[in-house]
Structures are given as C-alpha cells and as structure tokens.
Amino acid sequence: MSSSTAITNIATLVTNDPSLGDNSPLGLVQDAAVVIDGDQVVWAGESRKAPATDNRVDAGGRAVLPGFVDSHSHLVFAGDRTQEFNARMSGRAYSAGGIRTTVAATRAATDAELEANLTRYLDEALRQGTTTFETKSGYGLTTEDEARALRIAAAHTDEVTYLGAHIVSPDFADDPAAYVALVTGEMLDACAPYARWIDVFCEKGAFDGDQARAVLTAGRAKGLHPRIHANQLSYGPGVQLAVELDAASADHCTHLTDADVDALAGSRTVATLLPGAEFSTRAEWPDARRLLDAGATVALSTDCNPGSSFTSSVPFCIALAVREMGMTPDEAVWSATAGGARALRRDDIGRLAPGARADLLLLNAPSHVHLAYRPGVPLVTGVWRRGVRVV
Numbered sequence: 001m002s003s004s005t006a007i008t009n010i011a012t013l014v015t016n017d018p019s020l021g022d023n024s025p026l027g028l029v030q031d032a033a034v035v036i037d038g039d040q041v042v043w044a045g046e047s048r049k050a051p052a053t054d055n056r057v058d059a060g061g062r063a064v065l066p067g068f069v070d071s072h073s074h075l076v077f078a079g080d081r082t083q084e085f086n087a088r089m090s091g092r093a094y095s096a097g098g099i100r101t102t103v104a105a106t107r108a109a110t111d112a113e114l115e116a117n118l119t120r121y122l123d124e125a126l127r128q129g130t131t132t133f134e135t136k137s138g139y140g141l142t143t144e145d146e147a148r149a150l151r152i153a154a155a156h157t158d159e160v161t162y163l164g165a166h167i168v169s170p171d172f173a174d175d176p177a178a179y180v181a182l183v184t185g186e187m188l189d190a191c192a193p194y195a196r197w198i199d200v201f202c203e204k205g206a207f208d209g210d211q212a213r214a215v216l217t218a219g220r221a222k223g224l225h226p227r228i229h230a231n232q233l234s235y236g237p238g239v240q241l242a243v244e245l246d247a248a249s250a251d252h253c254t255h256l257t258d259a260d261v262d263a264l265a266g267s268r269t270v271a272t273l274l275p276g277a278e279f280s281t282r283a284e285w286p287d288a289r290r291l292l293d294a295g296a297t298v299a300l301s302t303d304c305n306p307g308s309s310f311t312s313s314v315p316f317c318i319a320l321a322v323r324e325m326g327m328t329p330d331e332a333v334w335s336a337t338a339g340g341a342r343a344l345r346r347d348d349i350g351r352l353a354p355g356a357r358a359d360l361l362l363l364n365a366p367s368h369v370h371l372a373y374r375p376g377v378p379l380v381t382g383v384w385r386r387g388v389r390v391v
C-alpha cells in the first residue's frame with residue numbers, strides 16, 4: 001500500500017501548469033506544497049490548503065521544480081576525446097569526423113564496460129536533477145554493435161533512439177549508399193525492437209536530405225518515430241524534413257532560415273537547443289529568442305557525448321541559454337522540463353500537477369531563477385523519481 005507525502009514550506013513551486021499557479025507558463029505557486037502518493041503527484045498548490053498526509057517533508061523555504069527531462073544525449077560509448085577537445089580549444093575547427101574515434105573505442109569495449117560507463121553518467125545527471133533522459137546508439141555502426149548499444153540503453157530508459165545514421169561507417173567510406181541500405185535494412189530490423197525513436201545526423205559530411213529521408217521513413221515503417229539532428233553546423237534541409245515528417249524534435253537548430261523558423265512555429269516539431277555543443281566547440285549560439293518570438297516550442301538538452309558536448313548538466317545548459325541565447329530564466333526552466341517532455345511527446349513528466357509522475361527536485365535556493373543566476377553552483381539538493389527520494 002502506498003502512503004502519501006506532503007512536501008511543504010516550498011518558497012517557489014514550478015508546476016508548468018498555468019491553471020495551478022499565476023497563469024504564467026511555469027504555473028508558479030508561492031508558499032506552496034506538493035503531495036505525492038506512490039509514483040504520482042496527487043495535489044499541488046498553496047501550503048495552507050494542502051490536504052492531510054501520512055508523511056511530511058519540510059522544504060525549508062526552497063524551490064521545487066519538475067525533474068529535468070534531458071531529451072537528447074549519447075551515453076552508450078567508450079573512451080574519451082580529451083585530446084581532440086584540447087586541440088580544438090587550441091584553434092582547430094570541429095567536424096563530424098571525430099565521431100570515428102569514439103566508434104573505434106566503443107566497438108572494442110565489452111558490454112559490461114559500456115553499461116558501467118552509461119550508469120556513471122546517468123548517476124551524474126541524476127545528482128544534477130535529470131529524472132528522464134533519452135539516449136541514442138550511433139557509436140557502433142555495425143548491426144551487432146548498434147543493437148547491443150540499444151539493448152544496453154533500453155535497460156535504463158524507455159526513451160531509446162536508433163542512430164545507426166550518425167555518420168557513414170568508416171567500413172563504407174567508399175560506398176555511402178550501401179551503408180544507408182544497411183541502416184534502413186538489416187540493421188534497422190535488429191535495432192527496432194529496442195528503440196522508440198529513429199534519428200539521423202543530417203549534415204554535410206554525414207547524411208544529405210535524401211539519405212535522411214530514406215532513413216527516417218524506413219524507421220517509421222518499422223514503428224519508430226522520427227527525430228533528427230538538423231542544421232547544426234550549416235544551413236540544410238534537416239528542419240524542413242523534420243516538420244514534413246512530423247518528427248517529435250529537430251535538434252540543434254543553430255543555422256536556420258526564416259522559412260525554417262516559420263516551419264517549426266507552425267508545427268508540432270519541437271526545436272531542441274543544445275548549447276553545450278556550441279560551448280564546447282566555440283561555435284555560434286542558436287538563437288532561442290528568434291524561435292520563441294516566432295511561436296516555436298523550444299526544448300533545452302545537454303547532447304551529452306564525449307566529442308562535442310561532454311556535460312551531463314541541465315543547469316549548466318539553462319545558464320548558457322539565458323546568458324547567450326536570449327532566453328529568460330523562466331523560459332529556460334520551462335524548456336528544460338516541459339519542453340523536454342514535449343520533445344519526447346510525453347505529458348506524464350515535465351510538470352507537477354495531479355496525475356503527473358512524481359519526478360521532482362529541490363533546489364538549495366528560494367527560486368528557479370537561481371539556476372541561471374548562480375551558474376556552476378550545485379544547487380540541486382534533493383531529487384525524487386517516481387515518488388522515491390533518490391538524492
């Protein structure tokens with residue numbers, strides 16, 4: 001039998017439900033309480049109106065938010081790319097080819113090594129408030145290695161993405177068409193049972209628009225839903241393709257034409273911005289303000305991977321988004337919680353309202369604004385996942 005717990009004395013509660021709070025998108029409630037029962041939120045509102053419960057936790061005048069939803073990461077890998085990062089910070093430009101280094105290390109690793117690495121970064125993310133994460137294959141690039149990556153990931157999350165089309169496998173350097181045939185054929189058949197999503201890196205040096213379309217439509221025919229790495233390093237067809245195929249998310253969105261912005265704004269496709277990548281490659285920031293002003297839905301995620309964004313910290317991405325991408329603190333917090341949930345087409349997470357999953361975090365600060373106001377400070381001091389306190 002479950003027992004109910006009230007978290008009371010919350011200075012600022014972010015519900016992401018405008019009807020519960022101040023009618024802002026964050027649905028803020030001051031002097032608030034949240035009641036959880038089992039793995040669900042059953043009540044949220046002003047403390048003085050809270051129902052009686054079996055247990056009580058005093059938040060001590062601090063802020064409570066929905067757990068972060070990190071809707072874009074690459075955590076099944078081995079090795080690291082310290083030398084590449086060091087070289088790049090010494091003046092060399094980033095190109096998609098660096099992925100090959102991680103492919104070689106990942107292929108050479110045992111299942112146990114890959115899983116130990118994955119859980120290490122998941123624990124790291126959890127301590128920083130991430131209660132839901134998506135993760136991808138893409139460092140195996142053989143049928144066996146891609147399926148193995150997805151099988152390992154699927155033991156830790158429901159949000160698993162098949163990214164056999166990360167780059168053209170080095171084994172097919174002279175025949176990219178044959179690699180696309182593999183990714184959309186035998187490799188897809190082996191991977192589809194473990195994945196919910198299919199993804200492709202649509203970029204010069206990776207896959208062009210026609211190849212990306214072939215990958216995503218083949219995945220869709222096998223019951224996988226599309227998402228796409230789009231318009232990261234250059235302008236290209238990725239965003240338009242995402243919207244045309246009703247992809248849940250177009251990720252990166254750094255180089256956008258006005259037509260790309262309009263297409264996103266008129267669609268259900270979320271623009272997922274990954275500022276850790278621009279930070280770690282000294283690249284131009286995506287313009288979140290332009291997307292938001294046009295009416296697009298924006299998510300913020302880490303893109304955690306050993307090559308171009310080796311951070312598991314959503315709070316760090318929030319701080320970057322506010323400082324460098326024109327987002328307000330409220331917008332950035334919404335995008336890292338409710339926005340991430342939208343990018344995964346989920347409505348049970350990313351909000352704290354009756355019926356939502358009891359995934360929440362306690363900040364050692366009176367307000368969510370401190371996530372941007374106090375960059376680099378480990379403010380997350382408590383995490384509940386499915387109603388159980390895990391940090």
Ligand SMILES: [Zn+2]
Pocket residue numbers: 072073074229303
């Ligand atoms: Zn990525």
